[in-house]
Amino acid sequence: MAEKTTNKVESTHEETELKKVSTMASIRAVLPLAGLVAVFILFNVLTKGRMVSNLSLALSSVYVIMIASMGVFFIMTMGGLDFSQGSILGLSSIVICYLSKYSIPLAIVCGILTGAAIGAVNGFFYVNRKIRSFIVTICTMFLLRGLIKYLTADAPVAGSMDLINLDSNALKTTLTVVMLAIGFVVFTFTKFGTCLKAIGAGEKAAMFAGIRTDRMKFLMYVLSGAITGVAAFVNSIKVGSVTSSGGNQLETQILIALVLGGMPISGGAKVRFLNVIVGSLLYTILQSGLTMMGLTPQAMQLIQGVVFLVFVAVFADRESLQVIK
Amino acid sequence: MLTGIYSIESGKFILDGKEVHPRNQVEANNEGISIIVQELGTLSGLTVAENIFLGHEDRFVKFGIKDTRAMNKLATELLEKYGFDHIKASDMIDHYNFEDRKLVEIVKATYFDPKIVVVDETTTALSQEGREELYKHMNRIREEGNSVIFISHDLPEVLDKSDTITVLRDGIYIDTVKSADVNEDDLKKLMVGREVVGNYYREDYGEKVSDEVVLSVRNVTVPGQIHDVNFDLHKGEILGFGGLSESGMHEVGKAVFGASYDREGSVTLSDGTQINSIPTAIKHSMAYTSKDRDNESVVMNQSIGDNICLPSLDDLANKVHLLNGKKLKSFAQEYAHEMSVKMVNTDQFVSELSGGNKQKVVLARWIGKDSDILVLDSPTRGIDIGVKQDIYQLMDQMRKNGKSIIMISEELMELMHMCDRIIIMKDGAVNGELMRDPEMTENSLISMMV
Numbered sequence: 042m043a044e045k046t047t048n049k050v051e052s053t054h055e056e057t058e059l060k061k062v063s064t065m066a067s068i069r070a071v072l073p074l075a076g077l078v079a080v081f082i083l084f085n086v087l088t089k090g091r092m093v094s095n096l097s098l099a100l101s102s103v104y105v106i107m108i109a110s111m112g113v114f115f116i117m118t119m120g121g122l123d124f125s126q127g128s129i130l131g132l133s134s135i136v137i138c139y140l141s142k143y144s145i146p147l148a149i150v151c152g153i154l155t156g157a158a159i160g161a162v163n164g165f166f167y168v169n170r171k172i173r174s175f176i177v178t179i180c181t182m183f184l185l186r187g188l189i190k191y192l193t194a195d196a197p198v199a200g201s202m203d204l205i206n207l208d209s210n211a212l213k214t215t216l217t218v219v220m221l222a223i224g225f226v227v228f229t230f231t232k233f234g235t236c237l238k239a240i241g242a243g244e245k246a247a248m249f250a251g252i253r254t255d256r257m258k259f260l261m262y263v264l265s266g267a268i269t270g271v272a273a274f275v276n277s278i279k280v281g282s283v284t285s286s287g288g289n290q291l292e293t294q295i296l297i298a299l300v301l302g303g304m305p306i307s308g309g310a311k312v313r314f315l316n317v318i319v320g321s322l323l324y325t326i327l328q329s330g331l332t333m334m335g336l337t338p339q340a341m342q343l344i345q346g347v348v349f350l351v352f353v354a355v356f357a358d359r360e361s362l363q364v365i366k
Numbered sequence: 367m368l369t370g371i372y373s374i375e376s377g378k379f380i381l382d383g384k385e386v387h388p389r390n391q392v393e394a395n396n397e398g399i400s401i402i403v404q405e406l407g408t409l410s411g412l413t414v415a416e417n418i419f420l421g422h423e424d425r426f427v428k429f430g431i432k433d434t435r436a437m438n439k440l441a442t443e444l445l446e447k448y449g450f451d452h453i454k455a456s457d458m459i460d461h462y463n464f465e466d467r468k469l470v471e472i473v474k475a476t477y478f479d480p481k482i483v484v485v486d487e488t489t490t491a492l493s494q495e496g497r498e499e500l501y502k503h504m505n506r507i508r509e510e511g512n513s514v515i516f517i518s519h520d521l522p523e524v525l526d527k528s529d530t531i532t533v534l535r536d537g538i539y540i541d542t543v544k545s546a547d548v549n550e551d552d553l554k555k556l557m558v559g560r561e562v563v564g565n566y567y568r569e570d571y572g573e574k575v576s577d578e579v580v581l582s583v584r585n586v587t588v589p590g591q592i593h594d595v596n597f598d599l600h601k602g603e604i605l606g607f608g609g610l611s612e613s614g615m616h617e618v619g620k621a622v623f624g625a626s627y628d629r630e631g632s633v634t635l636s637d638g639t640q641i642n643s644i645p646t647a648i649k650h651s652m653a654y655t656s657k658d659r660d661n662e663s664v665v666m667n668q669s670i671g672d673n674i675c676l677p678s679l680d681d682l683a684n685k686v687h688l689l690n691g692k693k694l695k696s697f698a699q700e701y702a703h704e705m706s707v708k709m710v711n712t713d714q715f716v717s718e719l720s721g722g723n724k725q726k727v728v729l730a731r732w733i734g735k736d737s738d739i740l741v742l743d744s745p746t747r748g749i750d751i752g753v754k755q756d757i758y759q760l761m762d763q764m765r766k767n768g769k770s771i772i773m774i775s776e777e778l779m780e781l782m783h784m785c786d787r788i789i790i791m792k793d794g795a796v797n798g799e800l801m802r803d804p805e806m807t808e809n810s811l812i813s814m815m816v
Contacts, residue, residue: 230688232679235672243665249625249656250665250676250731251648310668310715 070313072355073303077323084330091333092326097210099329100322101279104213105130107321109272110295111224112265114317117299119240119261120308121167121174126269126295128185129159130288133273135192138200138283145203152277153270159185160266164259182292190285199282208278216275220268225314234314237261241308297345298324300352392421398481400474402500408459408467408474415441415455418474444477448503463612465496472503483507484515494812495610501527520777521550521751533557554751566755567783568762571804575786576601578636580770581739583622585631591617592794594631599739599770604761606785607774609815614794616657619743619774623647623654635739648677653732655725657744657774663728664716671698671712674731681735701730706756722753729760740764743774758784778808790814 085092092099109126116123133152140148159181166177192198228234239247240254248254276288302320305311327348331341394400408417415438419426426437441455450469459467475483485504504514504527518524524531525545533540533556540556581599586592592614599605607615620626622633624647633641641647647654656662665673675682675694682697683689698712705726709719716727725745732740742761746754761771761784775781781788790798790811798814800806 226688232683232687232689235676235679235689239665239668239672239676242667243661245661246663246665247676248644249623249654249662250673251645252676253645310665310672 070303073301073316073319073323076301077319077326080323080326080330084326084333088330088333092330095333099333100325102328103321103325104217104275105272105279105291106294106298106325107217107317108220108275109269109291110298110321111220111317112268113292113295114299114304114312114314115228115237115261116174116265117241117304117306118234118237118308118312119258120244121258121261122296123163123178123262123265124175124292125159125163125178125181125185126265127288127291127293128182128189129156129266129269130273130276130291131189131283132159132185132288133270134277134280134283134287135189135198137274137277138198138204138281141201141204141277145207148204149274152273153267156266156268156270156273157263158266160262160264160269161259163266164262167262168255168259178292186289189283189287193283193285193287197282197284200277204278205281208281213275213279216271220271221318224317228314238308238310238312241312242310294324297349300349301327306353395421395478395480399484400476400478400480400482401484401486402468402471402475403486408470410458410460412459413438413456414445414453414459414462414470417459417470418444418455418477420474441473444473448473465612468496469499472500476503476507479510480512482513482515484517486517495816497523521553522779525550525553557751565759565762567758567780568765571802573786575603580636581622582634583631584634586618586621586633587630588614588617588621588626589628589630591626592621592791595621595796597789597796599772601770602765602768603787604765604771604773604785606781606788607772607791608776608778608781608788608811609791609797611776613791613815615774615791616743617794618791619654619656619741619772622772623652623741625654648735651736651738652741653735653737653739654741655728655732655743655745657747659721659724659728659747664724666717667715669713670702670707670709670716670719670727671695673716673727674698674701674712674734677731677735697734701734702727704733705730705760720750721747722749725749725757726753729757737769739770739772741772741774744776745773746775746777746780778811782806782808782811792816 081092109130113123113126133155136155137148137152140151163174163177163181166172166180167174228237236247236252236257239250239252240257244254273288277283280287298320299316300306300320301323302316302318303313304316304320327345328341331344336344409420412420415434416423418441419437423432423437426433438455445451445453445455448469450466450473453462453466453470459470462470483504485500504516507514514528516524516528525548528545530542530544531548531553532542533553543552543556578601579598580601583595583597583599586595595614595618597605607618609615617626621629622641624633624641624643629642635641635650639646639650641650641652644654660666665676671694675698678697679689682693695712702709702712707719707726707730708723716724719727729745745757745761749757758780761773764771773781773785786802788800788811789796790800792815800810800814
């Protein structure tokens with residue numbers, strides 16, 4: 042076909058422009074990884090190597106965040122948000138701890154189902170009632186937080202000894218790695234990932250290209266809830282019992298972790314699965330490093346806030362920021 | 367740029383010997399410059415009067431309180447002066463359709479007698495009536511001694527309405543000519559940078575279309591949009607849909623593709639398949655390009671490659687549903703090159719492409735899917751001559767290869783020259799049908815449209 046009259050001057054100009062854009066993009070891609078290494082080295086120097094020697098302790102909270110943030114990662118890829126993760130984790134943990142007295146497998150299955158059911162409620166209001174996702178999930182967050190407080194009012198719900206005896210780094214690591222591996226393969230090498238990104242980058246056009254966007258959006262909330270159910274299992278064997286603050290603020294931690302990992306808040310085509318892994322590691326190291334330094338929780342929160350703001354400013358994709366659903 | 371929508375990187379605008387450097391549209395208005403844009407330039411949620419005086423509310427403010435009555439009164443006077451009596455100043459702008467909102471914009475842009483009015487491709491979004499109205503006011507502005515900068519892809523329109531024409535190609539100044547000295551072909555040559563060779567539209571007449579029906583539409587109704595539409599599409603046929611932009615013809619495209627909500631009636635393929643949803647339509651080899659290209663056709667913030675592969679992902683996956691990056695890339699490259707999309711590589715984002723190239727990406731997607739029935743809604747809207755010709759030739763080629771095309775368009779010329787049959791819509795219903803004929807005139811179409 043025609044149109045081969047490219048003007049030389051103009052095309053080289055265009056190319057330099059594009060090169061500039063692509064260098065910016067590669068800087069953004071490398072920054073979280075570089076940040077992870079830098080923060081790790083920095084804290085090791087500051088704590089005189091205590092972090093390396095206590096690595097398993099330093100990383101003890103990474104499993105829950107890493108697993109749970111994968112579900113939120115899928116949701117954010119398609120341009121949604123989910124603030125109910127902490128409450129889902131709390132409630133699923135209660136279910137798991139309670140049922141662990143009868144049967145561990147039953148407890149795990151019911152914990153995952155609890156997460157999925159709450160996800161389905163989120164998805165129903167978001168997709169069928171067309172309410173913005175962050176409003177729906179903030180509502181379920183408050184509602185479920187109330188329920189958790191009610192269930193744990195008299196005493197924390199404790200898990201059985203069988204459950205607590207399962208606690209080992211080997212199990213937690215294996216579970217996390219398996220979950221992530223499945224997530225990575227499905228997201229990167231099947232149409233699932235491309236479709237999610239397309240919804241995040243332009244939902245209407247994705248629909249006209251044949252993607253069942255509504256069904257996908259609903260199922261993603263169910264899936265994310267179920268994934269958090271798995272995280273709740275890891276959480277339960279680690280802490281052994283659930284208090285009224287179980288899973289408190291997990292949603293914010295996940296959000297910070299993903300943004301630290303280089304995830305654009307508006308989702309879309311620029312997300313990478315690596316965001317989940319780098320982000321949760323970076324967040325966990327930052328947090329445990331600050332704890333080892335002996336900082337007060339107040340000061341820690343302040344520093345986290347500043348870091349969060351800086352990263353959002355760097356990674357905000359300003360062209361598509363208006364499409365957060 | 368002149369009106370302050372984009373900022374200037376270098377160089378300056380000089381108006382009456384004075385440099386102007388507006389930072390936004392309101393500042394530009396104060397300098398005597400205004401603009402009427404291609405898409406919607408009015409803000410919903412405000413009244414007609416508030417839209418007209420947007421940014422100039424100060425003149426109605428007394429002691430810090432806005433005098434709405436005075437504003438409405440002045441707006442009503444202006445609307446009457448322009449002859450738009452059916453628009454009420456105190457109504458919400460949302461009550462009015464696209465055409466009427468454009469009329470409001472004309473008032474907004476011209477009531478203060480600006481020295482320069484920029485009309486940016488406004489006509490592509492308007493029906494014939496709306497265009498006439500706009501031309502009238504452009505003439506009036508000129509007669510009052512002020513100037514109009516008229517930006518358009520529609521060559522006959524440019525030739526007819528302007529005194530001098532400046533041609534730009536890909537952001538670079540090419541030439542300025544007097545309208546009286548040139549004809550359409552000269553302009554095309556300047557725009558494309560070479561002689562437009564070969565056929566522009568398809569040239570055949572009197573070829574018989576196959577009797578084989580590939581798609582039949584029966585009693586299709588979309589409440590509030592279209593009413594009881596019936597037609598058959600034949601193999602190798604280009605079936606045109608014409609009408610005013612509000613006639614429901616755009617909804618026909620969506621309804622056929624299974625994209626309308628609450629559709630009644632049936633859309634049936636030759637093998638008896640009922641088309642009721644987009645995925646079903648795509649699975650049975652149907653394709654659709656929307657009039658709203660940026661929102662409904664291309665996924666803007668995604669790569670060209672992903673855009674092309676999107677509907678074909680199932681075909682490209684292996685037995686266990688895994689995708690191979692290399693295979694996707696070569697697939698995308700093959701069809702992007704076939705459509706000669708002007709790009710750096712297939713990883714480039716669609717949002718960086720021009721309108722014409724975006725449309726090529728959409729067409730590449732459906733050619734890659736090897737669709738047999740294509741519903742093309744306004745396929746050449748806002749696209750320059752060179753790409754237009756490519757698209758017309760592609761349609762002709764597809765027709766010869768036995769593909770069937772439904773072409774919905776507001777441009778009568780392309781309907782007349784490209785279609786085997788044209789159905790004219792009016793007020794949501796079919797109002798007439800014309801067969802391909804070299805003697806057909808625009809007036810015969812217009813008389814059925816209004």
